Amino acid sequence: MSLKLLLLLNFGLAAYLTGLIWTVQLVHYPGFAYVAPEKFAAFHQHHTRTMSWVVLAPMVLELGLAGWLTWQGWGTLGAVVWWSLALVVGIWLVTFLISVPFHNRLAQMGYNYITIDGLVRTNWLRTVAWTLRTLVLGALLWQKL
DSSP states (O other): OOHHHHHHHHHHHHHHHHHHHHHIIIIIHHHGGGSOHHHHHHHHHHHHHHHHHHHHHHHHHHHHHHHHHHHHHHHHHOTHHHHHHHHHHHHHHHIIIIIHHHHHHHHHHOOOHHHHHHHHHHHHHHHHHHHHHHHHHHHHHHHHO
16 A cells, blocks of 8 residues: 555544544533433433444554554654554543543443533543644645645
8 A cells, every 4th residue: 555545544534533523522522411311321322332333443443544654654754653643542542541431430320410521521632632633644645745
């Protein structure tokens, strides 16, 4: 696979996940607070099940493509590919060390405004990281195309 195509695939996937995380950050997660407490458990279970289809495979693919881009492009593209990979690894760490535990609390406790607020606030870490990755890859793509 050519380096330009690999860069384009990385950018496209990062842009998709960035759009998704901004929607989650500004619309979906804050909307949790408006679900009636007696309906929250079913809502959250539905959210968890359906969101996995939308985000899990793209995240796995992004991790693989980011690693491939770093391996193939570090000599040509420079240290920026390492920063791009570091952002992906950071997103994974925040997802599984912060976001997933918040979701687990909501699954166990049901509606809890403090937990919802914590999820919204800490999700900014992923939102900023994906946005930065998209901007970095976009600038790199602009230079190479």
